[in-house]
Amino acid sequence: HRVNKGIDLDWWQRTSTRQDLDGEPSVLYGEIWRDIKHPLHLFYAVNEIYKENPDIRMNVWGCNMKQAFWTNILKTLRFDEFLGKRGVKGIVDYPEHYYTRGDVLVSPSLYGDITRVHQEAMACGCPTICWDTDQFKESHPYKYARAFDLDDLAQKIMEVHGEVLDDREGIARQCRNLAEKYFDINLEAQQVVKILRDVVSAQ
Template sequence: VWGCNQKRDFWQHIIDALRFNEFLGKRGLRGIIDYPEQYYSRGDLLVSPGLYGDVSRVQQEAMACGCPTICWDTDAYEDTHPYKYAKAFDLNDLAQKIMEIYEGVLDDRERVAKQCRNLAERYFDIDFEAQQIVEILRDVVAAQ
């Protein structure tokens, strides 16, 4: 929303109408820098559906910040590693997963956050991702 100029007024109106600023806090204060963990740690969970197992950076950052994520079970490559999977396009199952996570957060937020952080450290290690990219690039260069 903040970096996209297309339909910015529309999205700003949505943010204002839903009073997200009350949830997220004021933006653009002098001397204050916004960090993703401030947003993710304020949320109880993140729903990140995707059809092909494309892991979003948002999901990775949320998990690393202790915010549990729900993804659809359509990941054939098993790359998403969310806190919970929901059946794709099944709103009842998605609602059930949201309720389960929310109850867990209410019972023991620290435990849930620690599990999320552990999953992120295990599966979304940036050093490992960088090594994989370097290997792919070396293979491409060697093949030419």
């Protein structure tokens, strides 16, 4: 049985309060930094943009383990030059403030295994980019990038930023509409109940 993965859309909404993030564009990453879910590939992609646009900044959180290790790596590679002023953060209290301020969020979703951060960002109107390894198109991001292609990822980031500059509120509405259609926890609950009823009826 397949069930849509949902979140509480009444809770996750665009807010009037915005986190004091810098960057034009402000690129977000908020996954827990473990296994493949770390942003090193994203730092390399943003580094390519930084060579042409020194105003870009990466605003990252979710690094709740080995923070000193990651901070040292970024400093060694000089990626700290385009790290947002808040540095490498752990778990943050109000990520919706980040989503509301950010221009684009990158999520490492593979094979349609959508992350909560991806869903939360879209619900808050922040356009999300994920890999195109989702062959059934079940991730429903704002835009796909070719898997692990840093040049394509950099290009997609700048494309989204341009679209946000043209119509930030319009893009936010598009993202919210996708979240309401595909990421509603009420839909998930209905699907679970239906499956359970079908199982009971078949016994």
